[in-house]
Amino acid sequence: MAQIGENVVLKILRYDPDLDKEPHYETYEVPVAKGLTVLECLYYILENYDGSLAFRSSCRAAVCGSCGMKINGKFGLACRTLVENLKGTHITVEPLANLPLVKDLVVDLADFYKKYTVVEPYLIPKEIPEGKEFYQSPDDRKNLDGLVECILCGACYAACTMTAWDKKFPGPFAMLAADGKLRDTRDSLGDERLVDLTDEHGIWRCHDEFNCMEACPKHLSPTGAIHHLKRESVKYRFTSPKRKELVDEKPKQLPAVIPEALTARRSFMKSVFWGGAGIVGAGLLFLFSPLFSRQIRGWESGWITVGKAPDVQAGKPFEITYEQRKWERGKLVSYPKRAYLVKDESGKLSAISPTCTHLGCICYWDESIRMFLCPCHGGAFDKAGNVTLGPPPAPLARLEVKIEAGTLYLRGEVA
Amino acid sequence: MEVHAHEVIVVGGGLAGTRALDELALRGVDVGWISKIYPIRSHSGEAQGGINAALGNHPQGHDDSPDRHAYDTAKGGDFLGDQDAIQIMTYQAPKTVREMEHWGVPFSRFPDGSIAQRPFGGAGFPRTCYGADRTGHFLLHACYQKYLTMRDRVHLYDEFYAIGLIIEDKVCHGLIAFNLRNGDLEAFISHAVIFATGGSGRIYGRTTNSYSSTALGVSMPYWAGVPIKDMEFVQFHPTALIGKHILMTEGARGEGAYLLNNDGERFMKRYAPNSMEIAPRDIVARAIETEIREGRGINHEKYVYLDVRHLGKQKIDERLPGIKSICQDFLGIDPVYEPIPIRPAQHYTMGGIDCDATTKTEVEGFYACGECSCVSVHGANRLGGNSLLETLVFGEIAGRNAALAVQGKGKPKDHSLVREALKKKEKELQELYNRGGSENPYKIRDELHDIMDHKVQIFRNKEDLEEALKGIRELEKRFHNIRSISKSRVYNYDKTWTLEIKANLDLAEIITLGALVREESRGGHARTDFPKRDDEKWLKHTIARYTEEGPELSYKPVTITKWQPEERKY
Ligand SMILES: Cc1cc2nc3c(=O)[nH]c(=O)nc-3n(C[C@H](O)[C@H](O)[C@H](O)COP(=O)(O)OP(=O)(O)OC[C@H]3O[C@@H](n4cnc5c(N)ncnc54)[C@H](O)[C@@H]3O)c2cc1C
Ligand code: SF4
Ligand code: FES
Ligand code: FES
Numbered sequence: 001m002a003q004i005g006e007n008v009v010l011k012i013l014r015y016d017p018d019l020d021k022e023p024h025y026e027t028y029e030v031p032v033a034k035g036l037t038v039l040e041c042l043y044y045i046l047e048n049y050d051g052s053l054a055f056r057s058s059c060r061a062a063v064c065g066s067c068g069m070k071i072n073g074k075f076g077l078a079c080r081t082l083v084e085n086l087k088g089t090h091i092t093v094e095p096l097a098n099l100p101l102v103k104d105l106v107v108d109l110a111d112f113y114k115k116y117t118v119v120e121p122y123l124i125p126k127e128i129p130e131g132k133e134f135y136q137s138p139d140d141r142k143n144l145d146g147l148v149e150c151i152l153c154g155a156c157y158a159a160c161t162m163t164a165w166d167k168k169f170p171g172p173f174a175m176l177a178a179d180g181k182l183r184d185t186r187d188s189l190g191d192e193r194l195v196d197l198t199d200e201h202g203i204w205r206c207h208d209e210f211n212c213m214e215a216c217p218k219h220l221s222p223t224g225a226i227h228h229l230k231r232e233s234v235k236y237r238f239t240s241p242k243r244k245e246l247v248d249e250k251p252k253q254l255p256a257v258i259p260e261a262l263t264a265r266r267s268f269m270k271s272v273f274w275g276g277a278g279i280v281g282a283g284l285l286f287l288f289s290p291l292f293s294r295q296i297r298g299w300e301s302g303w304i305t306v307g308k309a310p311d312v313q314a315g316k317p318f319e320i321t322y323e324q325r326k327w328e329r330g331k332l333v334s335y336p337k338r339a340y341l342v343k344d345e346s347g348k349l350s351a352i353s354p355t356c357t358h359l360g361c362i363c364y365w366d367e368s369i370r371m372f373l374c375p376c377h378g379g380a381f382d383k384a385g386n387v388t389l390g391p392p393p394a395p396l397a398r399l400e401v402k403i404e405a406g407t408l409y410l411r412g413e414v415a
Numbered sequence: 416m417e418v419h420a421h422e423v424i425v426v427g428g429g430l431a432g433t434r435a436l437d438e439l440a441l442r443g444v445d446v447g448w449i450s451k452i453y454p455i456r457s458h459s460g461e462a463q464g465g466i467n468a469a470l471g472n473h474p475q476g477h478d479d480s481p482d483r484h485a486y487d488t489a490k491g492g493d494f495l496g497d498q499d500a501i502q503i504m505t506y507q508a509p510k511t512v513r514e515m516e517h518w519g520v521p522f523s524r525f526p527d528g529s530i531a532q533r534p535f536g537g538a539g540f541p542r543t544c545y546g547a548d549r550t551g552h553f554l555l556h557a558c559y560q561k562y563l564t565m566r567d568r569v570h571l572y573d574e575f576y577a578i579g580l581i582i583e584d585k586v587c588h589g590l591i592a593f594n595l596r597n598g599d600l601e602a603f604i605s606h607a608v609i610f611a612t613g614g615s616g617r618i619y620g621r622t623t624n625s626y627s628s629t630a631l632g633v634s635m636p637y638w639a640g641v642p643i644k645d646m647e648f649v650q651f652h653p654t655a656l657i658g659k660h661i662l663m664t665e666g667a668r669g670e671g672a673y674l675l676n677n678d679g680e681r682f683m684k685r686y687a688p689n690s691m692e693i694a695p696r697d698i699v700a701r702a703i704e705t706e707i708r709e710g711r712g713i714n715h716e717k718y719v720y721l722d723v724r725h726l727g728k729q730k731i732d733e734r735l736p737g738i739k740s741i742c743q744d745f746l747g748i749d750p751v752y753e754p755i756p757i758r759p760a761q762h763y764t765m766g767g768i769d770c771d772a773t774t775k776t777e778v779e780g781f782y783a784c785g786e787c788s789c790v791s792v793h794g795a796n797r798l799g800g801n802s803l804l805e806t807l808v809f810g811e812i813a814g815r816n817a818a819l820a821v822q823g824k825g826k827p828k829d830h831s832l833v834r835e836a837l838k839k840k841e842k843e844l845q846e847l848y849n850r851g852g853s854e855n856p857y858k859i860r861d862e863l864h865d866i867m868d869h870k871v872q873i874f875r876n877k878e879d880l881e882e883a884l885k886g887i888r889e890l891e892k893r894f895h896n897i898r899s900i901s902k903s904r905v906y907n908y909d910k911t912w913t914l915e916i917k918a919n920l921d922l923a924e925i926i927t928l929g930a931l932v933r934e935e936s937r938g939g940h941a942r943t944d945f946p947k948r949d950d951e952k953w954l955k956h957t958i959a960r961y962t963e964e965g966p967e968l969s970y971k972p973v974t975i976t977k978w979q980p981e982e983r984k985y
Contacts, residue, residue, distance in 0.1 A: 018904055035658045035745065047857035051901030051909030056452070058627045061661045062744055063552060063737070064456040080744050102596075103906045109453070122560035123519030133516040135528030141521060148521045148556075149549060152455055186519070219740075 002032045002089045010041055013094040014104055016052065023101065025092075032083055038091065039067050039078040042105075055105040062217055065151035068158070069105050070094040075155040075215040096158040112154055115170040119197070121177040126188035134186045147180035147225060149218050156212030156222050161389075165366075165373045168201035172212035172222030175203060179225035182232065191232070198233045200361065200376055207377045207391050302411060309408040312343045317352070317365045317372075317383055322410060339399055339410060340365060340372075342383060351399040351410055352385045358392040372396065416837060417594075417601040418829055421447030421570065422821045424589065424603050426577045427611030427632070428454025430551075431785025431806035431813070433558035435609050438814025440565035444821060447603055448562075448569050449592055451576045451627065451911070455559050458613050458625040459806065462551025463664035463737055465533060465543035466515075466807075467800035468508035472525055472544075473532040479540035481505040486978055488801060491537040491695045492765075492794020493938035493948060494980035495645070495956070495973055500772035500790045502976065504801075507808045512544050515807065518557045522546045523734070533669040533734075535799045537695035537985070541669075543800040548664050548737040554803060575601070576911050578631070578844075580608065580639040580781070581836045587781040588830055591840045593911065598904040600844070602837045604827045607780045607817040610636065610768060611810060614786040618919045618926070619761035620864025623655050623662040632787045634918035636768050637925075641778055643959045644789040644971070645766035646922065647929030650797055650939045651873050652762030653699040657718045659745050660760040663738055665799040667723055668692040670734055674703065675720040675754065676711040682719075690985040697796040697939045698985060700759040704873045713756065720754035727751075759873060763802060765793045765939060766926075769958060769971075774813035782817055784809040791956065794973075795938025847917070848910060852896030859890050859897070860916045863923055866890075871927050876944045880931040887924050888965075894920060925966045929957045932968060950980050 002008035007029040015023035028049055030041045039057055046053045055078070056066040062080040071081050072092055083091065099107035125134070156172040157163050163171045170178075175197070182193045197203050203226050212222040306322040317340040324337040340352045354363040354372060361376035371388060372381040380389035385396030399412040423439055425432050428450030439446045450457070469479040484505035489496050516522055516530060523531040523546055535543040546553040562569060574595040581588045581602075589604035612632020616624025637643050653674075654663040668674070674692050676682045686702040687694035694702075707717050723731060723738075728751045731739055735750075742750050768783035770776045772790055776783055785806040792805055870883035894917060901909040935949035936942050955970040 016903060016905065046908065046912075047855070052903035052907060054903075054906035054908060056456075058452050058456045059458070059461050059625045060659065061461060061625075061741060063461050063549075064452075064458075064625065066452065066456045082745070106906050113453075117563050117566075120563075122564055123517075123557075125517065128517045131513075133513045133522075133530050136524055137528050138524045138526060141524045144521050148553065151460075151552070181519075184519070184521070 001085075001087060002083055004032050004034055004084075006032055006089070008032050008036075008041065008083050009090045010038075010045065011090060011092045012042075012045070012053070012104070014053075015101055016103055034084075036083045037079050038071055038081040038083065038093065041083065041091070042078060042093070053105075054103040063151060065153035068096050068153035068155045070096065070158065075159045077153060077155070077217045080217055096154050098158050098160070098163045099154070107154075109154065112152075112157060112171070115174045116152065116177060119170055119174045119178040120189075120193070121174075121181060123181060123184065123187055124189050125186050136185050140185045143183050144180060146220055147176055147183065150176055150220055151218060153217060155215040155217060159211040159215035161209060161211065162205050162207075162378055165378065166201055166205060166375050169205050170197075170202070172206075172226070175206075175229060176220060176222040176225040179228055182229070194229065194233045197229060203229045203233065205375070205377050209378070303402070303409040304411065306408040306410055309403045309406055310341065312341045312349065314343045314345055314347070315383065316367075317342045319365065320351075320408070338362065341401070341408075344384075349401050349403070351401045353397040353399060355397065356392055357387075357394040357396065358390070363396070416834070417599065418604065418833060419447055419572075419601060420604045420827050420829070421445050422605060422824065422827065423447070423607045423609065423817045424449060424605040425609045425611065425814075426450070426590070427457070427609075427613060427785065427787070428452065428559075428573070429457035429459035429611060429613050429785060429806065430555055430558060430803060431459075431613075431810035432609070432611035433555070433562060434807045434810030435611065435784065435814030435817070436562055436565065436569050438811055439818045440568040442818040442822070443568065444818045445826070446569045447572060447605065449572045449575045449577055449603070451574065451595075453573045454562070454571070455555060456627070457555060458628050459803070460552045460555040461625060461662070462554070462803055463548040463662060464535065464666035464669065465545035465550045465800050466512055466554070466803040467535070467538065467542050467798070468512040468544055468804065469505065469540070469542050470509050470512065470530060470532065470544065472529040473541040476532060476540040476542055479542055481508065482977075483539050484508065484542060487538050488792065488798055489794065489978050490981070490983060491798040492792075492796050493983060494794060494950070494954065494975075494978070495648070495937060496792050496794030497771070497790065497974040498976040498978060499974050501792050503772050504792050504805060504808045507811075508804055511804065511807045511811070515554055515557060518561050520546060520553045520557045522553070533666055534693055535669050536665055536690070536693045536699065537798045538800075543666070543669065545666060545734075547733070548666055548735050551803060554807075576631070576914070577612070577635065578914060579836065579840045580635055580641075581833055582639045582641070582778055582781070583832060585640075585777065586779045588832060589827070591837055595906055595908075595911065598907055598910070600837055600841055602833045604830060604833050605780075606821040606824050606827050607782065609774075609782040609784065609813045609817055610787055611783070611785040611806070611813070612787040614764040615919070615922055616761050616764065617915070618863070618923050619649075619867045620861070621655070621660050621758075621868050622761040623652055623660055624761070629915040629919060630922035631915050631918040633764075633767055634921050636776075636778075636781065636783070637921065637959070637961050639778075640961060641776055641781060642769040643766065643925060644769035644956050645791060645795075645929070646764075646925045646959060647927075647933055647957060648765035648793075648795050648937075648939045649761060649871075649926065650696060650763035650765060651700040651759040653696055653703050653759050654721050654755075654757040655760035655762070656741065656745060657756045657758055661741050661745060662762070663721055663741075663755055663757055664735070665693075665696070667721060667735055667738060670723070670730065671726055672721055672723045673725070674699070675722050676706045677713050677715065677719075678711060680711075682706050682711070687985040694985040695796055695798060695983075696762075697941070698983075700873055701941060703757075703759055707758070718756045718758045721757045722754040723750050724752065724754065761867075763793075763797050765789065765791070765795065765797055766929075766957075769956075772809075772812070773816055774809050775816065780820070782813045784813040789956075795940060844910075847913065848900040850895065850897050851899045854893050854897045856894065856897045856913050856916050859894055860919065863887065863890055863916075863920060867923060867926075871923075871930060873941060875930055875940065875942050877931065877942075880927055884924065884927045884931060887920060887927060891920050891924070925959045928966055928968065929959065933957065948980075954980065
């Protein structure tokens with residue numbers, strides 16, 4: 001810990017879009033005084049060394065949410081971080097993650113604010129009482145504690161692995177806001193608030209890493225809010241018929257093919273629900289049964305001709321598509337499928353099915369972190385298909401591969 | 416050179432500005448909304464204690480009324496407030512607070528489910544409505560959420576600094592703003608401009624205000640010829656946490672907190688035997704400073720204790736959770752077990768852009784509301800909980816009046832005037848940013864803080880004020896010799912801060928000059944050499960106008976409707 005009278009060294013991520021190709025770090029020394037905060041250090045640097053240092057701030061009292069950033073690897077508020085509470089004499093300061101970097105510690109928050117908007121965080125009452133307030137019991141008001149104090153600082157958003165993986169995941173803070181309105185006795189929207197939150201980009205993606213809670217400078221629990229939303233949605237209905245588009249992003253790959261198994265399960269879920277709430281519990285068990293997503297029946301077996309064998313680089317999964325055929329009511333129907341060809345160091349070629357072994361969503365290869373990521377609940381797999389993160393209970397399935405006369409054939413596990 | 420046109424431009428994303436939007440959008444007006452920080456980051460979100468309205472929900476408040484509220488406000492302001500405006504505000508208050516509740520503010524509740532109220536300084540009845548100690552945060556977020564529903568009519572320009580008004584022949588045509596994202600100057604033309612730029616607390620070093628509460632929002636109209644009113648009336652809040660000067664809400668005392676000196680004495684009994692800790696702020700702040708000056712500060716240092724321990728953990732967690740976490744975060748103490756070290760600090764700018772209860776100013780098409788304005792409802796001293804109320808009531812009025820004024824005028828047309836103004840501003844900034852001198856502008860700011868904290872503070876006298884005025888003018892001169900400012904294009908805060916410092920210097924001069932000339936003591940303005948209020952000579956508003964040689968002062972009468980000035984006893 002830096003002592004009063006000594007200097008503390010700040011290592012700050014610097015990036016000026018006009019000058020730099022890449023972000024880099026620069027270090028500065030700041031004299032330590034009692035109660036010195038990281039925000040004050042930044043001001044010291046701006047005022048004494050480099051006026052171009054960019055960072056946001058306003059209240060300096062941990063209530064406006066301007067100064068969210070990454071300090072010694074943890075997301076939090078610069079104004080609330082006292083230098084004397086940090087270990088060591090060096091402090092690394094970086095911008096919030098999961099948001100585009102604009103300059104130094106300033107990120108573009110447009111998406112962040114947009115996602116807040118999408119959950120309709122405003123009160124929608126049925127009718128407004130004439131000349132008086134809504135009456136709300138102290139207990140009903142107490143239910144809102146922990147949901148309405150969010151300062152939109154973005155710390156949870158930056159810390160959340162889900163936001164990193166799914167551009168359409170609204171983020172912990174937005175879920176917290178949604179729950180705040182859902183639980184408000186004055187609001188009239190009720191279950192409708194859940195509709196947009198329950199699709200594959202919504203609450204079900206959260207798999208309780210608690211990163212948001214750990215980061216939140218206001219000690220709020222977005223995870224808790226998401227839990228509540230999940231419980232409420234099960235009561236309501238599982239899937240969502242409509243959802244507003246969040247980010248105008250073109251799908252990079254194929255339109256995701258919803259595996260037969262998953263669609264079957266969803267319609268089953270509905271009938272379970274509408275059949276009587278009593279079976280919901282059973283439905284849930286069923287839902288989380290990993291076995292279910294892997295049962296495949298009625299597919300055509302044997303080698304499938306994929307086409308001309310591509311040139312695959314060692315260690316870099318290569319995406320292919322092919323037609324899988326299936327007998328349905330006496331007819332042979334084609335389904336488009338995806339697989340990844342993987343060549344190991346010894347040159348051996350294999351194929352991996354991207355169907356997540358958790359609940360059957362289609363994973364994609366993310367070259368930046370070199371993993372297969374599942375868009376649904378945070379499942380991740382390494383290049384050999386082994387689980388590295390999240391709820392999937394088993395490695396990604398493998399298919400048999402053969403190349404004959406330059407043509408690629410696949411056989412085996414299908415989904 | 417980008418030129419934007421909107422029927423009405425609102426500057427300020429705090430409560431006043433955000434409240435104005437609804438009135439405009441409702442009437443289909445096309446609005447450009449400018450804020451130098453994203454709206455929810457505004458200072459309004461920092462307000463803790465609550466907002467006043469004579470709802471009569473409190474068991475002891477059944478006899479409360481808008482007139483009682485108005486009387487308390489007039490008396491609290493040492494009778495400098497315009498009583499017609501005060502009555503407008505207090506009569507609007509119940510509707511305004513309920514409306515906020517309908518917009519979603521999670522107010523704390525009484526057992527019967529009505530909005531909870533607590534006692535506050537200078538109020539005859541407990542009438543301060545609150546949401547724990549986060550009232551400002553809740554209000555601001557509710558207003559911002561309301562804005563989200565009218566995005567089709569309101570175009571938000573966040574991280575744009577308004578830096579110059581375009582006024583010709585007393586008509587406002589728009590303004591020039593600095594776009595932080597790319598460093599460009601952009602023009603905004605409109606039929607009406609509403610200013611809601613907040614307080615100027617950062618003229619002082621020891622202030623409870625945000626970094627963003629600077630003088631620019633008041634200096635800008637001043638430079639453009641709009642008169643400024645009552646700037647010498649500065650409120651010092653009695654209880655700011657030592658070190659960072661973060662506010663410890665008056666709500667703490669409203670809930671029953673004690674003020675203790677080094678002898679463990681509740682010294683307020685010597686200053687306001689009836690109201691004790693919940694006397695008006697000017698009185699409590701002077702009491703604390705007197706204790707400190709006379710050596711009864713804790714350990715003879717410059718602070719006293721705010722003690723909430725006897726309220727118990729449950730009440731503290733329920734009603735003052737924000738205070739508790741601020742103490743834990745910034746001083747590492749838990750107020751449940753330890754008393755809180757506090758000292759008065761600058762808190763509120765009573766003065767501001769001269770306007771009346773219609774929010775109109777001398778300049779056609781230029782409106783002001785919120786803390787940057789001076790209607791005046793607070794007079795010489797604002798009562799706690801009245802400022803949030805003011806922002807909402809007059810924000811609404813400003814929005815409505817501007818909407819009515821622009822009706823049928825259509826989209827404003829491009830003026831050559833605007834382009835000229837833009838060019839002029841560009842040149843002016845070029846010069847400001849490339850002075851190539853030797854002075855660090857931030858050092859000048861620090862010295863200004865020093866002067867204001869020590870010489871234009873709670874207790875004032877001729878000698879101090881004269882020295883201060885000399886000091887400030889000296890700094891203004893030195894400011895001509897500042898070093899060149901960073902050339903960076905994107906998010907260059909060096910540029911905006913430099914401008915803010917210039918604005919702070921100019922307003923500091925007006926405060927000091929007004930204080931020096933006003934030879935009496937009234938509300939927040941306490942002259943040790945003129946300790947009495949002098950209604951015969953000084954029951955009038957100070958008006959300052961820009962001239963090349965410095966501010967020119969004149970005076971304006973106070974409107975008295977129902978309540979003749981009387982002695983303030985608490
Ligand atoms: C710590 C604290 C606690 C308080 N608690 C209470 C309380 O409990 N009850 C009460 O009644 N009052 C309280 N007050 C006072 C009250 O909070 C303020 O007076 C009120 O919030 C001011 O609101 P506003 O809308 O006028 O301005 P602000 O909320 O300050 O907003 C100003 C806006 O203007 C914008 N702006 C400023 N300059 C420019 C520019 N040049 N260009 C573009 N945009 C600009 C800013 O971005 C900001 O959005 C408190 C004040 C403090 C300091
Ligand atoms: S939930 Fe917490 S971490 Fe997330 S934005 Fe809100 S205050 Fe910040
Ligand atoms: S500056 Fe407001 S939260 Fe840090
Ligand atoms: S389906 Fe749940 S992690 Fe993939």
